[in-house]
Amino acid sequence: MDLTFSPAEEAFREEVRKFLKDELPPELAEKVARHRSLTKSDMERWHAILNAKGWLASHWPVEWGGTGWSVVERFIFEQEAALAHAPRIVPFGVNMLGPVLVRFGSDAQKQHWLPRILDGSDWWCQGYSEPGAGSDLAGVKTTARREGDVYVVNGQKTWTTLGHFANMIFCLVRTNSSGKKQDGISFLLIDMRSPGVEVRPIVTIEGLHEVNEIFFTDVRVPVENLVGEENCGWTYAKYLLTYERTNIAGIGFSTADFETLRRIAHVPDRRGRRLIDDPLFAARLARVEIDLENLKTTNLRVLAAVAGGGAPGAESSMLKIKGTEVRQEIISLTRRALGRYARPYLREALEAEGDDSSIGSLGQPAAAAHYFNARKLSIYGGSNEIQKNIISRSILEL
């Protein structure tokens, strides 16, 4: 047994650290560290910096511009980037659609769309969930009717994260209503500037706009935008979901947030009292630290089991459940740590600048907002209940 990284992997870690030190703009890191809202151009900026380095598409083969990293290298990069408070790579094109096109797309589709994902020409969003198809994703009702050289699309998608920034959407659409519902689904790429596409914002609990509803009314989509074969979309959809769940443990984000929490717990107040000296809080902190350390190794064990790259199967459900639970607990403790100063909600402190220290929020004026926002972690990407179903079926064989 050897829990250490190889010399080559350690050298890679140093290279990643140096890159982050040199290239990650401090003002972006500052925003991420304080859980402030990132603008579209903030996200595009980091995307472009990574692309210039050739470090954007860690899941793609080298021939299409991927990094060719091993699973361990990918883990190291994700961990170091999160610890440096780098913005999250907007995943919809790079981590979700990209692997699907590489595996199932036509040569023409690969040659057209993959470079545009890398250079940022297209901002993709995900058209999966519908009002009636959440956990029961195969229940999608948005229809695509073939008329000559086009599909005519009608229906509604929801929870479309950053859809208001996107110009393209990949959608699960129903092309056949007879038979098993999984067998009538197709995977379609839709230009959001087409007539009949309407994006409406959904404001979430903390008052921010991150997700959207998207309506399709007689939207005409060229047939060459069908990925793979008609009625085989469910296979591609599931393949994509395994990629959505890579890095789902979010170890890097949890570690970064835990360090922030630990720092807060050590700040003395005007009488020199520190939260860490309170045995009740210290016990909460210790428990989550233990969970996180355990999870790091569970995560590495799953990664090690995935020989030669690719995505883990049902084991990723384990990482999703525990990863989101640990992350939510850390975020919840940060809110708790602020005591009565968690209640003030200074919107200006969430935006670019603004003074946030005077209320006693210890540089975390968004702690409560972040807590409420983070409830989504156990809901999206297949709710934790759905993950437990997968474990029951695929691992326990119940």
Place this chain on the structure above:
Amino acid sequence: MDFTHDEEWRILAETIRRFIADRYTIETRNRFAYGAGWNPELWAEFCRLGIVGALFGEPIGGFGGRASDIALVFEELGRGVVVEPFLGVLMGGRALAASSEHYGLLQSVVAGDVIAALAHDELSSGYADMDLDTVAERHGDGWRLNGAKLVVSHAEAAGILLISARTEPGDSISLFAVPGDAAGLSIRGYPNIDGGRSGNITLTDVDVAGSALVGDEGAGAAIVREAQAAGLLALCAEALGIMTVMKDATLDYLRTRIQFDVPIGKFQALQHRMAVVLVEIEQARSAVINAVAAFPADPRVRDRALSAAKVTVGRTGTLVAEEAIQLHGGVGMTWELALSHQAKRLIMIDHQLGDEDHHLRRFIVLGKAA
């Protein structure tokens, strides 16, 4: 043994509930909860229904004031996530009642004409409760106050602020009734994440008359503790009201939301979680009833029961808020649903007057043999 309220109080509860259903919809509430912070016209209507009067005894112009009255009113206010300054008026009013000198002012508060706020908390880690830097020094016939108070609910709306300060000798604490517009007093206001507004108060050579002293010099800590006891009971009852409506809404969702061709309430995994929510809310209701029963007892017994209730409500509130959102899925996180606003208020109750851990510590301390 009888756990029911008197007929006239049941009628008051129904009146509040009907008023909220008719006039205080979540859309109405949110318009000013996340704007001006409260609505003076609706406040006046609440007062006409007798809701403030119910919080105080007859000698000072009210018609209630018992622990059960406070709990009944705040449970109903919780059901409507009412954002108006009832808590500040309750605590400020109870503090003013400690002094016969302020009878006129107190009557205005009980009538709802003057908004009161208790300005006691200062910058500290955790919820250290009697540790003040604000000082009041004798100045001519009156007092001069200097210091700062943080996160005072509805500070900007308050006509009268009950400000605690250290006075000689030693570390004794006294309480002062200071007009919100006193010279030298400034307020930096801001919105709360759960609606309403709070403010940080800075006191720079604020001069008040000798009559501003509430109760005896040095009696401030005891008066604040009495006021906070009523406040704690109110918060626990408010949380109970919120938890009840969140449970009802979630149950309704489990019965009507169809996935995999059946209502999701048919899934045993979800049924069991809802059953736990129900059991825990019943336990929280019992904790509030225990606190009501112990309220007239000596402060040590009373405060221990209040801490027990606050611990229970803190833990159960987090459970109910998180489970209600999770069982709703994405919809539970939308601004459009009352549920998200109820969840925010419920969680933030744990950030007022001491959280779960603070009260667990206090419960332990008060339980040690004297």
